[in-house]
Amino acid sequence: MIYLLLGGLVLALVFWGGRKPFLKGDGWRIGAGVAALVAFAGAAYTTIRGGWGTGIVLGVIGLWTASEARRRPATGKAPAPAVSGPSLTEARSILGVGPEATAEEIRSAHARLIRLAHPDKGGTTGLAAQLNAARDRLLQR
16 A cells, blocks of 8 residues: 555645646646556455455556546647638628629718617627628728
8 A cells, every 4th residue: 555655745746846847748648648557566465365356446547547647638639620701792682782782881971870789888799790700891991
């Protein structure tokens, strides 16, 4: 039992003894590998000393931590889906302008609507984003 406590102390020093966070990146894999080795050593020791039940439990813990050490984490973020803006007809209906609207009319309609729909004024970010996308589509930005 003293070996398990010493192994736990070593693991604690390895995990929390460094200046930078150890569990960032692949550090958790190294820690899981060390924990698996400690569990296997403890299982061997207790089994040799006659503690079959404890040895089996430590062996299972060692197998589990070894499998965790081999698992690759998901790297990077999933690519953002390509978001296409609204069509010309949708953009006109969002801003409430006709097909012959000038750039100045589009800007004034956008300004009038964004004053009402801006998140700072109680609107939602989704609606403000739709208004901005419609304006950009009609002005071809």
